[in-house]
Amino acid sequence: MSTATPSPKAAKWDYAPAPESFRPEINADHGLYIDGKFVPAKSGRTMNVINPATEEHLTRVAEAGKSDVDKAYKAARKALRGWSRMKAGERGKLLFRVARKLQERAREFSVLETLNNGKPIKESRDADIPESAKHFFYHAGWCDKLRYAVAGGHEPGPVGVCGQIIPWNFPLMMAAWKLAPALACGNTCVLKPAETTPLTALRLAELFRDCDFPPGVVNIVTGGPEAGKAIAQHEGFDKIAFTGSTEVGRGIVKGCAGRPVRLTMELGGKGAQLIFADAAIDQAVESAVLGIFYNQGQVCCAGSRLLVEESIADIFQAKLLHRMASLRMGDPMDKNTDIGAINSAAQLKRIAGYVKIARNEGAVVHECGVGEIPKKGFWCKPTALGGVQPAHVVAREEIFGPVVCLMTFRTVDEAVARANDTPFGLSAGIWTEKSAKMFDVARRLRAGVVWCNGFNLFDAASPFGGMKESGFGREGGRQGLLEYLAH
Amino acid sequence: MTESRLTVLKTHKLFIKGAFPRGESGRTHPLHDKDGGVLAQLCTASRKDLREAVEAAKAAQPSWAAATPYLRGQIVYRLAEMIEGRADELAAALRETTGASAKNARAEVDAAIDRTICFAGWADKMGSVLGNQNSVAAPYWNFTAPESVGVLGIIAPEEAPLLGFVSIWLPALCAGNAVIVLASESLPLPALLMAESMPSSDVPAGVFNLLTGFRDELLKPFASHREIDGVVAAVNNAQATVLREQGADNFKRVRILDDRHDWSSATCDGPDAFGGVVEYKTTWHPQSSE
Structure with a gap:
């Protein structure tokens, strides 16, 4: 049980605030x-x-x-x-x-x-x-x-x-x-x-x-x-x-x-993102970040389980934490903000409860992001959980927040088995440069939407569901x- | 009696590559009203004008086909917004040149606008309706999807100069083709007014081109031009034979619509309208982790 913060102190991001100035009129009663x-x-x-x-x-x-x-x-x-x-x-x-x-x-x-x-x-x-x-x-x-x-x-x-x-x-x-x-x-x-x-x-x-x-x-x-x-x-x-x-x-x-x-x-969902060793790793990291931290992770199809092929697990985690360290958290009305507020106190409590469970189960908790957390409002840092086992609560239940589980696999069969090892079946993602493997894995995943070399893509013309x-x-x-x- | 003001007589020009050039030959011919009087002058397109239009269409087509279907749909919807604003003018043009009653002219304008809206909606649905996945007996993911043919020559119907006119090229445009349309020879006015709405509706220059002139003169050049990939034509049997015969050289897709085609029919709103304006591409993709 420990809390690790990623190292790069050099990554200092000085942006001037860029607030959206428009305020619509809101009636006192609806x-x-x-x-x-x-x-x-x-x-x-x-x-x-x-x-x-x-x-x-x-x-x-x-x-x-x-x-x-x-x-x-x-x-x-x-x-x-x-x-x-x-x-x-x-x-x-x-x-x-x-x-x-x-x-x-x-x-x-x-x-x-x-x-x-x-x-x-x-x-x-x-x-x-x-x-x-x-x-x-x-x-x-x-x-x-x-x-x-x-x-x-x-x-x-x-x-x-x-x-x-x-x-x-x-x-x-x-x-x-x-x-x-x-x-x-x-x-x-x-x-x-x-x-x-x-x-x-x-x-x-x-x-x-x-x-x-x-x-x-x-x-x-x-x-x-x-x-x-x-x-x-x-x-x-x-x-x-x-x-x-x-x-x-x-x-x-x-x-x-x-x-x-x-x-x-x-x-609900507990979407898996499968990152194979032959993936374009930097793009895969970007996709992983988008897949779980978009909308503060409050997305039913969020890629909340990152399954990474063992041979690239260390480098992938290092790159992921580095990228997470540059996520800007704060005023949602600022055009540079990446991570806004959690929607309610109740939801924040629920997410915090899961992070606590993760610690108790032995996960390594990495809380990242930059920016002062505002004094008021409901805030949760983008969080990665290392050392998660498939039986852990946080690997099985939907957290619905900016919390991702890092896990590994060795073979394609194991990747598919782990991805499917959940009662949910909403979304999944596959990262590989080998397209024959991509379509084979897509066929074997029990999920209503499978994104290949991408995540969280939506279109009115594209059916979505679990x-x-x-x-x-x-x-x-x-x-x-x-x-x-x-x- | 008050002294009346002299009206300005208009010479309607061609519409090529988003501009309104006079014909290369400098020839003009009169536009008659329903009683045979001269309403205006028309530029007489030549074989050379057709070639210019094909060149423009060919240049514009790839990026039009590559635009998202959603964007193409929005642009066609914008076109409907523009012609809705010119509905009175279009109805007047129909009354003056065809002799249609005010009621019938208005009905044709309304039907033409509604058909434009209908095809705005088709742009991002034709793939779902016309395409499919194929269950082949091998570990392949196999799917067939419609795509554009390329540059299409369109011979608009002689009658129904507004509803027939829009109905014959809208499917081609929505599917990502670039078109060169030959307007009705005797009743081209509504088509010319429509062309004037094109630049303000964001249809990219070269995607839609309009010629006025003589069908007998231009039919053969349309059919034989090697850079025209297909023809959709509302013509009689003899003209259809010319198009098929001359078009055979580069295996043009030739779609003939009866010159007495019922343009108010609901089938004009349906997927059959894409006949001749789409190609089908089947892609085989392996599924294997070996």
């Missing part, structure tokens, strides 16, 4: 978006929303209860007939409007996302918001082509009313992943953003309203576990799409077991559409 209008919760209850990087109060949002959710489902049911029978091309044009509006207001959404989530502005600006717009643009184009998405050439119909529950790690992007395909296929939606990150979804609701969407087609209800439960246990939905933890997902699947409803589950206990169903691409079509 209602629930139901049937085309913003309304308070029936109980009158509200929740405070804070900036996790400063713990400053941002705004209040309505806290939905059972009767609010019921109202939202009724509005969605009422809107279904008109929406699903609207001429497909016209439905598409409405979605194209959303894509364009998001592109036009990208800066406002980026800043809002970073204020509410804690992620670095460069990530919300370069990934979350443009990818969200792309999701709407891509799915807008499917509306009048659905018959070509299914085998058989008939015109498929929508599933119906969809309840959608999304997590806090990519608040707007997850909303886009859920809403865009559902709406393109003619479904209507009741979406619940995560308790801590409702702001961009609520602004998206304004955008739907301003783009002249018929009332009730999209309903956005904010709230906590009570609202989530109400959405998943209501009698009035035809489908639930859930992204979140495997535990909560399991509860939803059990709850729906006796009902003829459709489910999409995007759950195998095994990482859930079922896909989002994005042609296969993602099938989840929202009755065919």
